[in-house]
Structure formats: structure tokens, C-alpha cells
Amino acid sequence: MILWIIVGVALFSLLVLGLAVRPVLARVPELHRAVRRLMLKQEALERLQAKAEALQERSLVVADQAGRAADQVAAIRAAKP
Template identity: 80%
Template sequence: MVLWIVIGVALFSLVVLGLAVRPVLAAVPELHRAVRRLLLKQEALERLQVKAETLQERALGVAEQAGRAADQATAIRAGRP
């Protein structure tokens, strides 16, 4: 008699566990799609970061050239070639 009670409790526990796991397993494909979208966004952001760094370097180069040009213009105005 005790054996049947133990078996019943074990089976009931497995059924409850199965019912608890079912919604989680049902959400796995949706979670997978969300992860994929996030990875694609991360890759796009990394590409944008590289482009932004390149643009920043170019801007610094242009600023240096502008500074040199301003210095040359000042020297020309002062009469020193």
C-alpha cells in the first residue's frame, strides 16, 4: 500500500513538473528570435562605432589642417611668408 502511495506522489510530482516546464519550453522559440534580433543589433552598433571612430579621426585631421591654415594665414597677414 505504501508503495502505491509513493508511486502516486512521484507521478503527481512529475505531472506538476511537466505542467510547470511547458510554458517555458513554449517560449523558447520566441526567446531565440529575440536573441537573434539583439545580436543583429549589436553587430550593427559595432559597425557604427567603427565608422564613428573613423569619422572622429578624420575630424581631428581636418581640425589640425585648419589650425595650420590659420597659422599660415596669420603669418601671411603679418608679412612673413
């Protein structure tokens, strides 16, 4: 008799566990799609970050060139009487 009670409680526990897990398992494909979208966005952001770093380096080069050009203009103006 006690064996049947233990078996009944175990089966009932498995049933409750199955009912609790079912909604989560039903959302797995949706969660997988969301993870995929986030990974694609992360890749796009990494590419954008690389472009921004390249642009920043280029702007530093241009600023340096502008500074040298300003120095040359100042030197030319100073050389003129």
C-alpha cells in the same frame, strides 16, 4: 501500499513540473528569435561604433589641418605690409 503512495507522489510531482515547464518551452522559439534580433542589433551597433571612431579620428585630422591653415593665414597676413 507505501510504495504506491511514493510512486503516486513522484508521478504527480513530474506532472506538476511538466505543466510548469510547458509555457517556457512553448516560448523558446520566440525567445530564440528575440536573441537573434538582439545579436543583429549588437553587430550593427558595433559597426556604427567603428564608423564613429573613424569619423572622430578624421575630424581630429581636419581640425589639425584647419589649425595649420589658420597659422599659415596669420603668417601671410603678418608678412604683408
